[in-house]
Amino acid sequence: MATETRRSGFMLGVLIGGAVGAVSSLLLAPKTGARMREDLSNRYRSAMDKTREWASAATDKTKDMANRVANRASDLMDQAEEGKQQMRDTMHTAKDAMQDRTRDMEGDRLDSGTSREADRPASRPN
Template sequence: MSTEKKGKELLIGAVVGGVLGAAAALLFAPKSGRELRSDIAEGAQSVSQKTQATAKAVSTTTVDLVGKAKDTAVNVVETVRSWRGASTEEAEEIDDIEASEAAEDLVILGR
């Protein structure tokens, strides 16, 4: 087993243990049911807000990357067509489908 895999398993174990420990502390703490439910609701709301903020950031970044990939794909297609000696009319016939397919290829290659 490689040290990288061992480190990854240790990290996963630490995170799971931390979550279970926090849950146990909440459940066994000397609080009333109302206080405990309030604490759990606040924690859930906090996690929900952080998740929404992260999802929005990922969405914005993804939209930016897709736009850049499409621009790059159009430039690549135009450059390749110019290398092949294509006329100006042929170079202007680049449609959205070709650009989108090239952008998808670039995104897949970039992973």
């Protein structure tokens, strides 16, 4: 970001310096008034054309960067959603496995004739 700011400042300085130099050379050169006005007009149009080209290029680059950022953000959101769904699936699978195991253990206890109360240690009176 700082590099872009320096680059923009440099380009602005080049543009302003070029304009000042062009105007100075026109004003200091011995020419007729009509010729000088024509030269100034031509230089002004040329500077405006270059400025429009630079602005257009900057706009295109900005749009391109915004599109890339949006696409990357969309990809990351998709990946997060996939990860979230995988986690849900894993949790449901683990929950189902635990419930199945609990049912199996309860069935084994019932088949062996023991109950949960028999598995617990007897409480001692105080």
